Amino acid sequence: LVALETNAARTVDTVDTVDMVDMVGVGVTDAVYATYNVQANQTRIKSSLGADHPEEAQFEEVMRRLFTHEMSLSEGIKAFRGIAVQRGKQLGKLASASGDAACRAERREDAEELQCEGKTWSLLYYLFAHSRDDAVGAMASVAMASASADGVDPVDALPCHQDMSYPAGMGGRFVSGAGMEKTLRQRAADLVFQDGVLNRAARVVAWLEEERGREDVDPAEGLGRKDGVWKETRLGLDGNHTDDTLVRELDPDGMTRVREDGALHKDNAKDEERLARVLWRLVRSGRLQLASQVCGYVGQPWRAASLTGCGRHGPLPLGDAAEAADVTDGGAEETLAGEVESATLGVEGGNKIMWRWACYHAARSIAARMEGAGHGRYESALYGVLSGDVKHAMLGCTSWEDSLWAVMRCWLEFQVDSELLGCDGGSDERKTGMLGSRSVSIDMAVDEADADDLDLDADDPRFDVDDQSTMTAGTAFPIPGVAAQMPGDLSGAVHKGAAEFGGIESTDKTKRFRKVQVDLMLGELDSLVESLKRWIVPSGATEEAQDCPPGLMRFSAHLALLLGWMNLMAIADDHGSLLRDSTNDGLQKLVWIYVIHLIDSASYELVPTYLVHLRKGLRRTTMQLLLEQATYNERIEIRKSVSSRCDQWLATCISVEGIGVEAGEMWASTQTFCDRSRRSSFGGP
Numbered sequence: 001l002v003a004l005e006t007n008a009a010r011t012v013d014t015v016d017t018v019d020m021v022d023m024v025g026v027g028v029t030d031a032v033y034a035t036y037n038v039q040a041n042q043t044r045i046k047s048s049l050g051a052d053h054p055e056e057a058q059f060e061e062v063m064r065r066l067f068t069h070e071m072s073l074s075e076g077i078k079a080f081r082g083i084a085v086q087r088g089k090q091l092g093k094l095a096s097a098s099g100d101a102a103c104r105a106e107r108r109e110d111a112e113e114l115q116c117e118g119k120t121w122s123l124l125y126y127l128f129a130h131s132r133d134d135a136v137g138a139m140a141s142v143a144m145a146s147a148s149a150d151g152v153d154p155v156d157a158l159p160c161h162q163d164m165s166y167p168a169g170m171g172g173r174f175v176s177g178a179g180m181e182k183t184l185r186q187r188a189a190d191l192v193f194q195d196g197v198l199n200r201a202a203r204v205v206a207w208l209e210e211e212r213g214r215e216d217v218d219p220a221e222g223l224g225r226k227d228g229v230w231k232e233t234r235l236g237l238d239g240n241h242t243d244d245t246l247v248r249e250l251d252p253d254g255m256t257r258v259r260e261d262g263a264l265h266k267d268n269a270k271d272e273e274r275l276a277r278v279l280w281r282l283v284r285s286g287r288l289q290l291a292s293q294v295c296g297y298v299g300q301p302w303r304a305a306s307l308t309g310c311g312r313h314g315p316l317p318l319g320d321a322a323e324a325a326d327v328t329d330g331g332a333e334e335t336l337a338g339e340v341e342s343a344t345l346g347v348e349g350g351n352k353i354m355w356r357w358a359c360y361h362a363a364r365s366i367a368a369r370m371e372g373a374g375h376g377r378y379e380s381a382l383y384g385v386l387s388g389d390v391k392h393a394m395l396g397c398t399s400w401e402d403s404l405w406a407v408m409r410c411w412l413e414f415q416v417d418s419e420l421l422g423c424d425g426g427s428d429e430r431k432t433g434m435l436g437s438r439s440v441s442i443d444m445a446v447d448e449a450d451a452d453d454l455d456l457d458a459d460d461p462r463f464d465v466d467d468q469s470t471m472t473a474g475t476a477f478p479i480p481g482v483a484a485q486m487p488g489d490l491s492g493a494v495h496k497g498a499a500e501f502g503g504i505e506s507t508d509k510t511k512r513f514r515k516v517q518v519d520l521m522l523g524e525l526d527s528l529v530e531s532l533k534r535w536i537v538p539s540g541a542t543e544e545a546q547d548c549p550p551g552l553m554r555f556s557a558h559l560a561l562l563l564g565w566m567n568l569m570a571i572a573d574d575h576g577s578l579l580r581d582s583t584n585d586g587l588q589k590l591v592w593i594y595v596i597h598l599i600d601s602a603s604y605e606l607v608p609t610y611l612v613h614l615r616k617g618l619r620r621t622t623m624q625l626l627l628e629q630a631t632y633n634e635r636i637e638i639r640k641s642v643s644s645r646c647d648q649w650l651a652t653c654i655s656v657e658g659i660g661v662e663a664g665e666m667w668a669s670t671q672t673f674c675d676r677s678r679r680s681s682f683g684g685p
Contacts (some may be wrong), residue, residue, distance in 0.1 A: 010677045053550055055087045055114075056598070059558060062608045065159040066565070067609070073565065081121035082557065088114030088379055109509055110551070116513040117555050119211055123517050124559075126207040127200065130166050135463040167206035168192035168199075169322035183336050184352060185325060189318050193421075201412045201490055204521050208405040209286030219281035220294050228275055228298035228441040233267035252302050269375045275300075276378035280396045283382060284405065286321050306362070307386070309333065309355030314386075316413050352417070353477045360387035360479055367392055381406075388414045389487045390496075391614040400514060407487075407497030414478070414486050421477060459668070494521050507535065509549065515560075525569055529586040532556040536593055550597055557594035560587040561613060588615060596620055599629050602644040608649035612661055619661075623669040624676070633679075643670065 062079045065071040071079070080319060088111045095107035168189040192198045236246050256312060264272065282291035289312045295304035298486035308314070313325040341663040364384040370376035381396025383389075385406060417516070487493040495518070498504050504514040512535060519528035534555060537550050565568040591613055598606050607626055611619055623646065630642045646666055653661040 018364055053554075053601075055083050056554060056603060056606060058083045059554060060609050063558070063561070063609050073562075074125060077121055077125040077129050077562065080120045081604075082455065083117035084121060086113045088112070088118065102355055113509045113513075113549075116510045120513050120516055120520070120555075122211060123204075123207050123520055124562070126167075126203045126210075126328065128519060128568070130203070139155070141537075149443065165193060165592075167202050167318040167322060168316060169326040178622070181313075181336055184420060184501035185311050185313070185315060185317075185335075188421055189322065189326075191416055191419055198412065198415060198491055199410060200521070201415075201493070202316075204320055204494070205405065205408050205412055206286070208401055208408070209284070210319050212401070212405075213282075213285035213287065216281050216285055219285075220290075221276050223278060223294065223298055225297060226299040227271050228300040228303070229294070230264055230268045232267045234680040238264055240492060242427065264375075274380065276375065278381060280378040282380050283307075284318070284396075284402065286319055288312070288317070289321065289324070306359075307382075309358070309386075310352055315352065319666060356387050356417070357479060359383040359390050360482060363392040364391050365385055385409060387479070388417075388482045388486075389479075390482075390607065394500070397500065401500070403500035404494070404497035407493055410482075411486060411490075411493040416484065420555075422444070491522055496520055509552075512552075520666075525563060526583050529560070529569075529583055529590070532559075533591055547596075550601075553590075553594045553597050557610060560590040561610075563587070564613075588618065592618060592622065596625075597609050599626055602629075602633065604634075604638070605645060606632055608646045611646070612649060612653045616662075620665065620669050620672075623666070624673045626676075627670065627673045631673075 008098065010431055024322040030571060062076050091107050091111035095104045095111060098104040098107060143358055168346050192202045230250055233246055234250060244321055245263055247264065263269065278294060279291045288307060292304035292308045292312060295301065313321050317325045351598060363380045366376045367380040378396045380392050384392030389411040390407055390410045393410060394403060397403045397406055487496050498514060502511060504518050515531055516528060536553060569583060595610050611622060614622060630639050650661050650666050
């Protein structure tokens with residue numbers, strides 16, 4: 001790369017030849033391919049799927065509008081997502097209509113790849129571009145650029161200047177008539193607002209929940225009114241108890257309190273599992289309030305109460321749910337009154353502690369009788385998530401995204417609770433909470449929970465759990481069985497959740513996007529660039545190697561440009577230095593390979609938009625390659641159109657700071673190509 005750029009840019013204002021292509025009969029194409037360790041055989045990089053990729057023109061249109069400031073950065077990323085998702089749906093329909101099995105399988109794979117790409121663009125938006133106004137996004141870009149200049153990781157600087165009110169909200173206004181007091185839910189939102197690590201984790205969770213919500217629009221469809229009422233079981237009990245397998249009591253605790261091996265009627269058991277799966281899907285997509293409404297609709301208001309023990313939106317709603325909670329929490333006088341009373345009795349968040357503990361115990365007991373009862377998998381997972389019990393939350397996971405969400409949601413809420421309650425359960429970065437370092441006992445929680453009304457006793461045997469739970473009556477928070485499952489930091493949480501369902505180390509067309517997403521979550525952008533380079537141009541590749549997928553080339557080039565535009569990474573350096581870091585070269589390589597793909601596929605009209613982002617020497621050499629291919633393969637009208645478009649686009653970019661385009665570049669490249677063409681034909685035309 002250095003040799004190529006040195007020779008191509010040796011003289012800026014005059015036309016010179018490139019030493020490595022000075023031999024008669026050697027074209028620019030072979031030289032450029034050899035320089036970048038890409039096989040000279042152009043079929044190595046051509047698409048095996050044909051030239052029909054309409055999404056390439058759509059992406060180029062968005063890039064031009066971004067470059068000319070007709071579209072904001074956040075709008076551009078959302079447009080990328082929309083293009084990928086829409087094209088994926090189109091290919092899915094084409095696959096279904098195809099009569100050829102091989103073609104059908106190939107199109108389905110391409111459709112899945114585009115859907116995964118769409119999710120990745122969505123993640124980039126949630127992490128770095130989600131702002132409530134463009135001014136906040138502009139301020140973030142300035143702050144990251146300043147941090148990069150000062151030698152600070154710009155990703156670390158970003159959360160401090162983003163719209164930090166997303167995704168947990170601003171915490172809502174102070175409760176009416178309560179002075180400067182807020183509920184625990186509001187204070188949790190304030191904490192996510194202030195803490196960069198928690199904010200990033202919350203953005204990942206919000207992305208996972210809202211993406212699931214787009215896919216699973218109406219999970220409650222098909223549920224009937226009173227489907228949760230155990231009518232068949234009641235009729236069985238009314239028949240003089242002829243069925244010994246049925247429970248003897250119909251209250252929610254009847255199966256565990258009266259007869260451990262008792263079960264519901266098989267029809268009711270099926271309804272319970274179906275309902276629990278619907279509730280799991282709603283909570284998985286961040287719609288806890290709707291889940292509680294569904295419980296009331298099917299005749300289980302008691303379950304609605306168990307789900308909303310920390311408010312109708314949950315202890316830490318994110319995204320749209322957080323915005324709704326901000327609006328409604330201003331009137332939460334009763335909730336705040338109970339929390340203030342807890343504090344005066346010496347137990348901060350006592351009601352929340354009891355609710356978490358109850359959910360934890362419910363998840364374990366439901367899982368223990370799951371096989372005999374014929375249902376309980378999703379119910380146990382549901383209460384596992386609410387308590388932070390990762391082990392049981394995983395019972396409801398059916399995909400890689402589900403497992404990542406379960407771990408990240410549990411980890412995030414555990415960290416927030418540890419901080420708010422001042423317990424030694426948080427990560428290494430936040431060992432001491434707002435209220436000091438301590439544990440909260442069940443005795444304290446029971447004492448503050450109005451024991452006279454609830455008839456609770458800390459010595460009640462129902463508070464004891466078997467040895468496997470590691471729960472003791474002396475400590476309710478942090479729950480030892482939960483704390484033992486928690487990773488120590490954000491990186492550990494992400495990797496733990498991402499290790500399920502095949503993990504992230506895969507070259508599969510769809511699964512490799514998992515690695516991209518994990519690197520984005522953790523800000524490991526150097527690793528991300530290296531992975532993309534390795535997939536596109538494998539080391540030691542042979543001519544028989546698998547063709548480089550055009551979709552991955554397109555995605556990589558656009559991601560490289562966006563990372564540069566967001567000041568997360570430097571994509572170009574035109575200060576004359578030949579000593580550039582490998583990451584910078586990697587970004588240039590990703591953009592350059594896509595430009596070569598466009599030239600090879602004769603998409604000449606798309607090339608100038610990306611050509612201007614290459615460094616000067618590489619840009620001029622690639623321009624000569626473009627002219628060579630157009631001249632050898634196209635009619636004179638197309639050659640004129642290509643030359644005119646490049647000239648206009650380069651002229652437009654002359655005044656753009658950071659691009660480095662100079663006046664006369666198009667003429668210089670054209671003159672160099674013409675001179676070389678004459679020499680290669682021994683002076684002929």
